[in-house]
Structure formats: structure tokens, C-alpha cells
Amino acid sequence: MKGSAIAYLGVRHLKKHKFKTALLIASLALVLFLPFALRLSLQFLELQLQGRAASTPLLVGAAGSELELAFSGLYFSSPELPLTRFGAIDQTRRSSSATIIPALSCFQAQGHPIVGTTLRYLEQRSISLKDGRPFAFLGECLLGSDVAADTGLTVGDSLFSSPETLFDLTGVYPLKLEVVGVLEKTGEADDRAVFTDLKTTWIIAGLGHGHAEASRIDNSKRLQDSGTTETDTIRLNASLREFQEITPETAASFHFHGNESDYPVSTFLIFPGDARERALLRAEFAKDASLQAIVPTEVMDAFFATVFRLEKFFFFALLFITFIMLMLALLIFRLSLQLRRNEFANLSLMGVSKSDRLGLALFEGLAVLLCAALVAALALVALQFALPVAFRSLL
Amino acid sequence: MVGFVESSDGDLALHVERLYFSYGEARFRLAIPSLSIASGSRVAVIGPSGSGKSTLFNLIMGLSPNFQGRVEVLGEDIYSKTEAERCHWRLQHVGFIPQNFALLDYLSVKEQAIMPSKFLGNADSKAANKKVDQLLERAGIAQMESSYPETLSQGERQRVAICRGLAHEPQLILADEPTGNLDPETQRTITTMIIDEATRLSATLLMITHDHSLLSTFDHVIDISQWSGKERQ
Numbered sequence: 001m002k003g004s005a006i007a008y009l010g011v012r013h014l015k016k017h018k019f020k021t022a023l024l025i026a027s028l029a030l031v032l033f034l035p036f037a038l039r040l041s042l043q044f045l046e047l048q049l050q051g052r053a054a055s056t057p058l059l060v061g062a063a064g065s066e067l068e069l070a071f072s073g074l075y076f077s078s079p080e081l082p083l084t085r086f087g088a089i090d091q092t093r094r095s096s097s098a099t100i101i102p103a104l105s106c107f108q109a110q111g112h113p114i115v116g117t118t119l120r121y122l123e124q125r126s127i128s129l130k131d132g133r134p135f136a137f138l139g140e141c142l143l144g145s146d147v148a149a150d151t152g153l154t155v156g157d158s159l160f161s162s163p164e165t166l167f168d169l170t171g172v173y174p175l176k177l178e179v180v181g182v183l184e185k186t187g188e189a190d191d192r193a194v195f196t197d198l199k200t201t202w203i204i205a206g207l208g209h210g211h212a213e214a215s216r217i218d219n220s221k222r223l224q225d226s227g228t229t230e231t232d233t234i235r236l237n238a239s240l241r242e243f244q245e246i247t248p249e250t251a252a253s254f255h256f257h258g259n260e261s262d263y264p265v266s267t268f269l270i271f272p273g274d275a276r277e278r279a280l281l282r283a284e285f286a287k288d289a290s291l292q293a294i295v296p297t298e299v300m301d302a303f304f305a306t307v308f309r310l311e312k313f314f315f316f317a318l319l320f321i322t323f324i325m326l327m328l329a330l331l332i333f334r335l336s337l338q339l340r341r342n343e344f345a346n347l348s349l350m351g352v353s354k355s356d357r358l359g360l361a362l363f364e365g366l367a368v369l370l371c372a373a374l375v376a377a378l379a380l381v382a383l384q385f386a387l388p389v390a391f392r393s394l395l
Numbered sequence: 396m397v398g399f400v401e402s403s404d405g406d407l408a409l410h411v412e413r414l415y416f417s418y419g420e421a422r423f424r425l426a427i428p429s430l431s432i433a434s435g436s437r438v439a440v441i442g443p444s445g446s447g448k449s450t451l452f453n454l455i456m457g458l459s460p461n462f463q464g465r466v467e468v469l470g471e472d473i474y475s476k477t478e479a480e481r482c483h484w485r486l487q488h489v490g491f492i493p494q495n496f497a498l499l500d501y502l503s504v505k506e507q508a509i510m511p512s513k514f515l516g517n518a519d520s521k522a523a524n525k526k527v528d529q530l531l532e533r534a535g536i537a538q539m540e541s542s543y544p545e546t547l548s549q550g551e552r553q554r555v556a557i558c559r560g561l562a563h564e565p566q567l568i569l570a571d572e573p574t575g576n577l578d579p580e581t582q583r584t585i586t587t588m589i590i591d592e593a594t595r596l597s598a599t600l601l602m603i604t605h606d607h608s609l610l611s612t613f614d615h616v617i618d619i620s621q622w623s624g625k626e627r628q
Binding site: 015 | 485497
């Protein structure tokens with residue numbers, strides 16, 4: 001019997017039993033896809049995280065989870081990170097030649113992190129402006145390219161910082177941020193952040209504020225009159241309007257209470273001149289129990305060591321599942337052959353030899369396996385395109 | 396003519412000599428001292444159930460190698476061939492029409508009919524396609540060439556099985572009770588069709604039948620029960 005006739009019969013049989021064939025192909029494709037997808041995803045994740053980590057030699061923050069500090073410093077993604085004081089590394093700032101950039105990233109605007117920092121951050125990361133100018137005054141902000149694309153905002157527009165808790169009436173008022181610039185696309189987490197001056201984020205935190213002058217309060221709007229006649233007593237009450245927007249008119253009224261060195265900072269990004277300076281700085285920070293200094297690449301290495309240990313476990317689990325699935329497929333195949341015993345007997349009567357009947361069964365099995373491999377390969381290609389999108393939505 | 400066995404000095408489609416075959420716990424046996432059927436004959440094979448009609452067909456098709464004696468089909472000692480060679484020989488020279496139709500549920504009417512030619516590697520030729528089309532036309536099932544077996548009646552399925560058995564123009568046609576499940580009217584139509592096609596192809600026809608009213612349409616009748624029985628313990 002000709003090979004083409006075997007293929008013809010096999011294809012006709014598979015086509016006639018579309019549902020069964022599709023189910024078998026889908027099951028096998030999934031089994032083939034999963035281990036490779038896991039590997040591919042982890043490789044991509046490692047490449048992305050390590051690439052970003054390598055661009056930041058040293059991160060300093062409050063003592064706690066190294067990983068959270070790394071993710072906060074690199075991806076602005078840990079709003080619950082314990083904060084440190086702005087003045088915590090004042091001595092280092094004075095004595096070291098390293099570039100030290102503070103960042104506070106515990107607030108959000110329209111779902112995007114607000115990063116309070118200095119313009120040095122953008123210089124250090126080589127992020128240039130696509131449109132507008134750098135922030136220069138309180139209340140001004142720059143949009144990462146993805147934020148601009150997602151929100152449709154551009155220079156001259158504004159956006160509000162999100163209240164931290166919707167039902168917290170005593171909480172921080174949302175602050176209107178004016179967009180003065182849009183950043184070029186970098187393909188990094190910076191594209192998904194709103195950058196503003198550190199002091200602006202302190203205002204969002206409620207540490208600085210602007211309000212109408214208390215001395216000008218209309219007496220009729222006072223909630224309670226104590227009956228005193230003291231004219232130099234200024235009473236502050238709910239009628240005192242707190243500004244939610246920093247404009248040239250209101251800017252002068254904005255002021256901070258307390259000592260600036262006690263104000264919060266999520267992380268200090270430190271760029272030492274060389275490895276020796278980095279080692280010295282780490283040793284210096286290690287003396288302060290309230291602080292931790294991490295080398296992001298080391299943290300990511302440790303993170304991936306754990307992840308890959310887990311991956312091994314998952315890989316073996318998947319391997320086991322794959323084995324079970326293949327056994328099941330084999331069983332289905334065998335049962336299918338038993339159900340087709342009459343058909344094969346009839347083929348034999350017509351003159352189809354045993355080896356050709358076996359060839360027919362093998363062809364069908366291989367065709368299903370090949371289709372499954374093809375589907376799995378296509379799914380892996382699709383995954384390669386989907387991974388950057390998924391990565392962006394996760395971090 | 397019941398019990399007639401044809402002997403001929405001309406071309407023989409089947410020549411059996413001193414055949415002895417037995418099987419099973421009940422020790423069924425078939426012992427044919429001598430049987431010769433001339434090429435182009437139309438022979439009815441009769442006998443009660445279990446008398447060895449299908450066994451004879453299996454022997455003729457090369458499916459039962461465990462026997463004693465000599466079986467020559469179309470002038471060839473088919474059992475001197477390997478199993479694979481016997482398969483190919485069967486595919487090439489024998490048109491088998493089974494009682495249960497033996498249709499493949501995943502092939503359409505035309506695909507069923509052209510399948511043996513496809514196996515032989517000549518289904519793509521225009522001539523093969525034309526032959527199948529003509530056969531389907533004569534069988535009255537041309538209009539349903541794209542239909543699948545589950546949508547056909549018993550009579551239509553039998554016609555498809557006949558077309559499949561004849562499309563590759565075999566020299567020997569073996570029909571195993573092809574009209575067993577059909578009504579008398581259709582039985583006669585189908586039998587006539589098979590005989591007409593065998594005549595057109597100049598092929599030898601052996602047909603198992605229980606319907607004695609059809610026997611007059613055959614050249615010879617073999618009653619197999621004369622050669623079969625149970626072995627004495």
C-alpha cells in the first residue's frame with residue numbers, strides 16, 4: 001500500500017473525528033507547552049529584573065525585606081515598604097562623592113506610582129524629555145511615556161494624586177499635579193511612573209500644605225465662638241480652606257512643618273564611583289541597624305536562586321504530569337485502536353497488510369503529536385510577544 | 396444446480412486439492428477432495444450456518460494458512476507467498492463484498508469506492524475516477540457520492556460495498572451473503588447488479604447466499620455442507 005494512501009486514510013479519520021482529535025491535540029499541546037512556557041517566562045523575568053538591577057549599584061532603605069526594598073527602588077512597586085528618614089544618611093551625603101538620589105514612591109495617581117525624587121534621577125537613568133520641560137516648582141510633574149499613553153494626558157493637563165484610603169476622612173487630601181513634561185520611552189518601569197519633586201510628595205503625604213491665611217478667616221464662618229475678645233488669638237477650624245492645587249497664587253502659602261531631615265523617603269539610590277567605594281558605603285550603612293543597604297543584582301541573584309529551586313520542583317511536577325498525560329494519550333490511543341478493531345479487520349480483508357495498518361495507526365498518532373507540537377510552538381511564540389505586556393502589568 | 400462442482404481444463408479461477416482444515420474446540424473440519432472453478436464462472440455457495448462457507452472464502456483470500464492440501468487461486472499458489480505479499484495480491488485481484496458492508500465511517504461514498512484503487516496507487520488517474528463514477532451511476536448512488544455511511548439506508552450501503560469491491564476491476568469477486576439484510580426486491584436487484592458487473596469485468600464470481608430463489612441466476616451451485624462437519628472424538 002502506498003504511503004500516500006495511509007496518510008489519506010489517517011487524515012480522513014482524524015478530520016471525521018474532529019472533536020476527539022482537537023481534544024487530544026489540545027491536551028498534548030498543553031503538556032508540551034507548560035514546561036517550556038515556565039522556562040521561557042522565568043528566563044525573560046530574570047533578564048528583565050537583572051537588567052534593571054544592574055543599572056542601580058546600591059539601594060539604601062529602612063531595615064526590612066531586601067526584596068521589597070529592591071522592588072520599591074527599581075520598580076516603585078512596594079507601597080507598604082517601611083520608610084526611612086530623609087536625613088538618615090546625611091553624614092554619608094556630606095562625606096561621600098557618590099551620587100545619592102532619594103525617592104519616595106508610596107503614592108499613586110490614576111493607578112500609576114508617583115515617584116518623588118530629584119531631576120538627578122532622570123539624568124542618572126538617561127531619561128530625556130519627549131515634550132515639555134523638567135519640573136521646577138511644587139505641584140509639577142513629568143509623565144512616563146506609558147502613563148501619558150494610558151491616560152491621554154499631555155503637557156498642560158493635570159491629574160490628582162489618589163487618596164490613600166477612600167473612607168479616611170482625616171487622611172491626606174488629593175493634590176492636583178500639573179503635567180509639565182512627558183518623558184521619552186525607555187522600556188523600563190520609569191515609563192509607568194509619574195515623577196515629581198520629592199517635596200511635592202511630602203505635600204501629598206500631608207507634611208507640607210497650603211491654606212488660606214488664618215487671620216483672614218471670616219468670623220461668621222467660625223463654628224464656635226468662645227466669646228473671647230482676644231484679637232491676637234487665631235483659631236483654626238474646618239472652615240479654613242486647604243489648597244489642593246499649587247498655583248502661583250497659592251504657592252507662597254505652602255509650607256512644611258517639622259524638621260525636613262525627619263521626612264520620609266522610600267529608598268536612596270546610590271551610585272558610587274567604583275566597587276571599592278560601594279563596599280565602603282555598604283560597610284558604613286551596616287553600622288546603622290535602622291538601615292539596610294543592598295546591591296540589587298545580589299538580591300535578584302538570591303531571589304532567582306529560590307525561584308529556580310522552585311522551578312525545578314515545578315519542572316519535575318510538570319514532567320510527572322507530562323508523563324501521566326502521555327500515558328493517558330497512549331491509553332486513549334490504544335483504546336481507540338481496540339474500538340477500531342473491526343475497521344482494521346475490514347481493511348485486512350480488503351488487502352491492507354498488518355504493517356500498513358500499523359503504519360496507519362502510527363501516522364495518526366504522529367500527526368496528532370506533530371499538530372500538538374505545532375500548537376505548542378505557536379503558543380510559545382505568542383507567549384514571547386505577551387511576556388513584555390504581562391511583565392509591564394505585573395511590575 | 397445444487398451440489399454441482401465445476402471441473403475444467405481451461406483457465407482456473409480456483410483449484411483446491413485434498414484440502415483439510417479444522418479449528419476450534421468443537422473441531423470443525425472442512426475437507427474438500429477436489430474443487431476446480433473455471434475463470435469467469437458465476438458460482439453460488441450454499442450451506443447451513445457454520446458449514447464452512449466463510450471458511451472457504453478465507454482460504455481463497457489467503458487468510459487461513461493453517462491447512463493441509465493445495466489451494467491455487469487465479470493460477471497462483473497464494474500460500475507460498477508471505478503474508479504481506481498475500482495482502483497485496485488480495486488487494487490487486489480480489490473484490491470482497493462482505494455481508495456487514497464493512498464501510499469506513501470517515502469516508503464518503505465515492506471515497507469508499509475509490510479506496511482500493513487508492514491503495515493500489517492509481518486512484519489519481521482520470522480513468523480510475525471515471526470508472527468509479529460510472530459504477531456509482533450504475534449502482535444508482537451517484538447522487539450521494541459525498542454522503543457518509545451513517546446517512547445511507549441498508550440497500551445504499553450494500554451498493555457502496557459492491558462498488559468498492561468492483562471499482563478496481565478484480566478478477567475474482569467474493570460476495571459473502573451480500574443480500575442477507577435486504578428485502579426480497581432489493582435482494583434481486585443487488586444480486587443482478589453483482590452478476591452483471593462480474594460479467595462486464597469477465598470476473599469469476601463466488602457468492603454465498605441462503606436464498607434458493609436466486610440460484611437460477613448462477614452458472615453453478617456449491618453446497619459446502621457435503622465437505623464439512625465435526626470431527627469424531
